[in-house]
Amino acid sequence: MEIREEEKEEVLEALYKLEEEKKKATIKDLLKEEDLRSLSVVEILTELALDGFIKVEGAKVFLLDRGKKIGKNIYKKHIFLENLFSFIGIKEEEAHKEACKLEHVIEEKNDEKLEEQFEELNEILNKKLSPLITLKEGESGIVKLVRGGFHVMKRLQDLGVVKNSLIKVRRISIAGPVEIDVKGSSLALGRGVASKIYVEKETDKSENDIFNE
């Protein structure tokens, strides 16, 4: 039976993931992998080894450079897609399955700018960054990303909301705007504006921040 490209990629991805987790991958580990259940793993490994993507030593399996490159790529796409799906409200399990299918389909681009935005999105989707609107009263965060038109961005910059500024949420009105402290002054931001400012939440730092009087 012909082995499909996707199946090979799937195995390389699983291997990459295992290596990232600092585990020495064995054939047994791979057979245990949920995502590879339906595949004939041994056959695929044989073919990958023959093509120079991996090396098999006894029960252990290593990725070679060529294989690592592909595995990493697929893995990145997978994370991105899975984040994206769960971000828009799809259930975790479902999101994982969809990502598994789509990761082999999306075109690979060698555009640096795209890569960067990809990273930015990943950061947001990974919930490392939260929209300002999700912060509670009294919480603070560091601005990491401001989306929106040139004018909005410029106006926010003039008023002190720029990447790496420390923002503290002073007040949230019902359905209305948010009042924040930034650069020693307070601003009122409409909900729409506040949902386009992404911050990295400050956790225990609030005690020695400058806004506490």
Place this chain on the structure above:
Amino acid sequence: MNRDNKDYDITIALAGNANVGKSVIFNELTGMNQVIGNWPGKTVELQEGYFEFEGKKVRVVDLPGIYSLSTFSQEEVISREFIIEGDVDVVINIVDATSLERNLYFTLQLLELEVPVVLALNQYDLALKRGILLNKKRLEEILSIDVVETVAIEGKGIKELVEASLKNLKQRKRKIISYGKEVEGKILENSKFVENFLSSKNTPFYKKFSLYPSRFIAIKLLEKDEEILKLFKGTEVEEKSKAIQKELEEIHGEEITTIIAQERYSLISKIIKEIEKIEPKSKTLFIDKIDSILLNRVSGYIFLVVALFLIFEGIFLFGDFLSPILEGLLSKLQYFINLLPLKEFYKEFIWRGFFEGLIAGITIALPYIIPFYIILSWLENSGYLARIAFLVDYIMHLLGLHGKAFIPILLGYGCNVPAVLGTRIMERDRDRFIAGVLATLVPCSARTVVLLGLTGVFLGFQYALLLYVLNLLIIFITGRILNKFLPGKPTGLIMEMPKLKVPPLKLSLKQSWFRLKDFIFFAFPIIIVGSFLLYLIELLGWNPYISSFFAPIIEGWLGLPAIIGIVLILGILRKELALIMLAALLHTQDFSLVLSSRQMLVFSFVVMLYIPCIATIAALKREFGLKRAITVSILEIVFAVFLGGILNKILLLLKWN
């Protein structure tokens, strides 16, 4: 703003963010010696005043409160142009000592212009109260400009400020405050390029640039400043700037305007670290406690509703009390006119053609507008208006506007003219236009006279209230429709929340006086001309023609007596007269004898909605241009008549007579 025949020796410009006490300093400097001027062709106000100091006449120009010197708003463009091209001898940059970090962002840009600058550290007392200690000496050293501590509200430091300013006239030589090495290097590279380019061009077009420092041009080019980019379009300067932008963007991995903004802020935080010390205060300031009550999601709204109710109640009580007294006094003037040695016809011509309009302006508009202006100015200075905008932002958002639009619309209940002019507080043309249109739909005091005098008196207060509710509903729907069909997108609220304070009443009285003067000069000629036209039409006997021409609409569609057509048409000239005209035409004050309840309701409804008056149309023209003023006027008339007819049909169907 022409200096050819100048009658002053020195020009000082006041510049700074909004809400830093700029207007207080302006008033301290100039007293009652001021005029509101409009920058030619723009709708930005520039206040100008004079004072004498050591035998010299000093002109002070109060620039609008701005946060930056880019060109994203007219205020910023004008301020920049004025500082450079307006022959300014020294700029006083007023900063709020309680939020120096944000304020210095503007200061750094001002210094990029390489003009003589003196810094006023205003609200110094409040900073101390908040435990903020500032090292003035060190700040002077770092910025290499003079710094004066002021408490403008108490008049403290004003004299020192004047002395420092006059000492610094034309002090252009100063050390340049450099940004980080990398960015500064690129700025210099671009600046050299611009300099070489400009010195190779000798055309008058590029001559203007000799006033602008090349470093400033270089920075603005990198910041993608629209105005300056336009001037260098297609030249090698544009290419060079783009190349540098790209280089910097690649190094930093950020967009270029962000890089430069970050550069300024990081410089500022270094400065702040050196000059500012904060002694944490354990207890919350009293004013901050009040602030939490005013902005609380329950008590804030309760307070807002109560405050608005009291303000309106107060204004209408005051107006209703003062208006008849003024009218009684002014109508005595007729006695003096009758004493003039003129033929009866001329006496009547003078009285009805001129004085009636003038008196109407004084008795109808002023008693309501004066308290409105004073209260509004006080609320504005106290910082409460910004809090109102914060509280109502959500509601205004449903209309495609943001919280700030509430203020001009609120003003509309007093008079639509200042309401339309007041839309200037919004940044974007689209927002201003929607707010302006909605403001004209608000029943002003003249229309309130009709609503209460006809519907309120003859049908009962609840029907007048019903009309007000209908009006709010119509404003709401119109807002949504405009928002949907006008090009562009609604903008979100981005507004500074000034610190709450108790402002001096004196300042509000002064500001109201100047605004009132502006209103009188703008609106009174129009009211008087309108009144004259009204008289002329009557004199020429055109009334029957007008009423028969519009009979199909008035009788057929609205179900009103044909003669009312005259009242509606002429009401555009003088709306508050609608009721008096109606009485004159129907030969009775008791409208219930000649009009059915249905007719009264329909009439009040149409009067409430169709374009307020000729002065409002003129205000629309001043703010939005002739074309839009005419379109709005016509649409509103059609709209009011259309809805009035529908109301008529509904009432007929309900057999409500």
